[in-house]
Amino acid sequence: MGANGSSQLEKEITGESFIGNEHYYGLVNFGNTCYCNSVIQALYFCRPFREKILQYKQQLKKSGAAKENLVTCLADLFHNIATQKRRVGTIAPKRFITKLKKENELFDNYMQQDAHEFLNYLLNTISETLIEEKNAEKDRQQRHGTIKKGNITVNLAPATAGLEKNLETAAEKARNETTWIHEIFQGTLTNETRCLCCETVSSKDEDFLDLSVDVEQNTSITHCLRVFSETETLCGDQKYFCETCSSKQEAQKRMRIKKPPQLLALHLKRFKYVDSLNRHTKLSYRVLFPLELRLFNVSDDATHGDRLYDLVAAVVHCGATPNRGHYITLVKSNSFWLLFDDDIVEKLEISSMEEFSGMSSDCSGNGLQMPSNNQSQQQKNSESAYILFYQARDYDALRPNHHATHASI
């Protein structure tokens, strides 16, 4: 099946007026690892991310064999895909999966995992690893003195300070350290609170790597983002302590985006805990996602507030419950869309994208469908986008800068 699908795709893409030398490789499933495969595919087709990972691989090559970690495994996998002779095929991400299971017991089983959790874990791990390596590099520089290298001026000052203090600042730095993960995914939210008594507006910024938004039936992601930033009134028990008034006051609060990230990862909160059922259920709501997006919920002082985003990848959850089911990935490459279902890769008509937005409640729950004979139907129909990756269109324009400043990381 997989092989057949690939050759079919190969035919299709060579028939296209095909630009570039992109590789489309399905990933073998090692028993419920589709949560992992789907996220990896999505990230592979987030070009900023892929470029950084491949760069990392290049550095790795230069600096010699580093200790194997999750990042090196991912870099190897990406490199492996990107350097294949054939344009389509399948690859077994065995080393990566083994490493993942070894590093985190959460994933060390054959259970279905949450793709969003995995994405978070992966991004955090990469960024931690990068920071560690950076710090290790610095330490080495300091230990070896700064004579060998050319770019030492900055490092002189901490080097002259006491060792203990130096360690402290390093730890401090590590916390606020930014890596290319942050450059790509990190945006800033501003949390504005307005005291209804004195009208003072106070704001607090917080960074995010992805946004988790609540979903509603028959809406669009645009609307979900609007709701995310809707003004809520803090009253009753939730009264807000206003520093100007020095007392608890009713206040209005809202959270808007101050700095939209280069790559906006939107997580649709489709898995909701229902008290009465005592478990998580899936909200298969039909939430449409446009292929282009601008944010409406930006703050007034936002930079790039109205930048245009293009959907580059979407992780789709199939199935009716959180614990069972399947993950697949939709990916945009050049001008067409592809569907990655573990080791199967298929071309996707743009018109069928809408089918992955979920289903209307009235279809799923109008009571006319018998659960017994309709299970497969329902399963099929609850293919609903779970994580959306929107990439800023101005990314390409910013790239030269980007490369120059951050190539060292």
Added chain:
Amino acid sequence: MTIIFQDLFEMMLHQHLLGPSTSLNTNSNSVLQSANALSDGVLLSHSQQPREELKTTFETREGIYRVMTLAEYSRPRGPQQYHMQGVLNNQSMVHSGAPVRVSFVTIPKDIVDNNDTVTSQPTSSSSKDEPEDYWSDKLCFNVGKELYVYHYRGTHTAADLARPIDKRVYKGTAPTVHCFNQELANPKSCSLIIGFSTGQLQIIDPLDRSTPAPISRLYNEDRTYDKSTVTCIRWQPGQPNIFLASYASGNIYVYNEEVVAGTTPPVWNFYKQGEKFAVYTCKSKIARNPIYRWQIGEGAIHQFNFSGPDAKMMATVGHDGFLRIFDYHNMELMAMMKSYFGGLLTMSWSPDAKLIATGGEDDLLTVYSVNEKRVICRGQGHKSWISQVQFDSYCCTTEEDTENIEEKQNNSDVNFRPGPPPSTSSEINTTPVMRTHAKRATPLSATSTLSRCSFASFGTINGTSAAGAGVCYRIGSVGHDTLLCLWDITEDMLKPANIQRHRNSTIIAPMAGLEIQTSALAGRLDILTEASPAGNGGASTSSEPSPAVKPVEKPKKKRFHRRGFTLGRLNVGSSGNSNSNSNNSILPKTSNGSVNSSDKKNNHLLISQISCCEETRLLGSRLCPRIQDVPVIEPLMCKKIAHERLTVLEFRQDCIVTACQEGFICTWARPGKGGGNPNGPKRDFINSPGTVSPDVGGAQQQKPNWAGYNVTNTNEYTAMNGISGQQPTRSNSSYNTADDDKSAQPYRVNNHYRWQN
């Protein structure tokens, strides 16, 4: 791939005999009940939510719209039958399949006569087996792989789902769009083009009852022209044999019915080119179809339409997010607009062809001025993509309307104008394009009275500089969010916002605008009696039709903003409002400036002036202004009216028609309409047994009304209302309702960044 047609007509009839009331059960509320009954025992579903009850009425300024639950159309099967027949998969297909579309045709009368047409009807229809349907409008809709044609009786009688005129089930392909040929329609024949998901086009004649059944004509049968889905079909206005079909491939093909459909794959010759579009002809010794191919933009063309009966302009919207306006006959691109983001899914011309409304994947309504080539405003109210926008030409007051009013006020005391003359009656209930024509000839009575009221009251209210303007466009939109929204575009919003200060004032003071609007509305009504030269109060005077008044050709027809001027003239005719001068002085510069600029622009109308190619960055340009650079308006009314996404919105004279993906076609009677049916009141209660069957007796009872309905002449119009005991005219009754209705949310300009202020 060939299409297999199955006529399941007989089978379906049989089904219906099983349960005469099944058709009634298909209305959504019945489904609700049966769903709840089942869900207790059978369903183990996790996210089971009972269907929320839908409202059967909504209220606007002009009154209450009521859904005519018995006039609901759907596929003729009850939910129980679904179950038994195991058509579950089929139903799921419907939900994910091609959008449900509805098209109408109005059968014109054989004898065109202004006054006494009704008398000819019984005689001509007596020979038919369906006399009461002989002259009725026809409705066509597609659900899943099925296509139905029914008699459409509007708000007047219940839908009789047992008797479709035509029903077709397709295999291997699904009908996606369809369009009647209004211009050639008659009681015995009408052409219906059907477009398919696999690219074919079929022309059938659902009214042709001859045996053997007439052979339908097929275009692109072997998919040699185009393999993609047909997205939109239109007949070229004024050319009854030419039709156009747009495709998901980004092409529009022009076909001539009188020319042979070539069977060989066409070889295309380049004909004409412009920015991101090209026109090709078919290389052939003899003329063959398709006669032209327009290749426009990138990706699918979702909808297109002509500006009016002259087909002077054609506008397209598509996947690439562009609205493109072409000089159709010269094949030149005249103007473009880009969505805020994402594809544009739908567009509609205003009745006067001055504005275009679009909707799409940015959840925004965008109103574009064709003459000024700029975005007038954006509307925010939908929670998902907008699937259909439509101007309500029966609720629009255009420039011609207001000028006619002035004229009349100068010349006579009659403030009610006749409906469209019979010659245009055939075009009344069809596409907006058709209506435009009728409307231009004689603008509609309801709205003209409305505008007159506002003029009359003008200047008597302090500080109402912007509100109560004469020109007003009503736009409706439906979307994937199951919401129906209505929007009003008033004259003050049409003013060019050239100066930054202007822009700010529009955006920043929304609440002030709101109050003014409301007070103006109320004020207008209070003042109506004294301001009216007739002096009898609007309601009674305006009931008098005046066929004598004919449309007036104005020398400066195209002036856009001349309110100050208008007021001056108005005051001559009406009972002098001295305050108008002060109003006049508020905006003298704007008026003058805009007069000049719009006149100038009109001269350039036909000249293609596309400079957008040089614009590398669209945002912030005229093609796609930033969100803060144009006013953002909120809907006048916003209501959830379906359980599934809405796909259809049509404004008709006495009703609004909506349809959702479940395949329910609903008729919403306009204020004061729908009362003519004896069954009418019962329909408003969902929980009533709903067993009022569309029996023959009922139908006959309605015959007088029915006759009146079909003729758009004001005489019958009034008579009909008289029978039903309603207010004499729609315009006044609706207006009076508005007086009582303070709760209806008036238009207001929304400040997007209001929170900080």
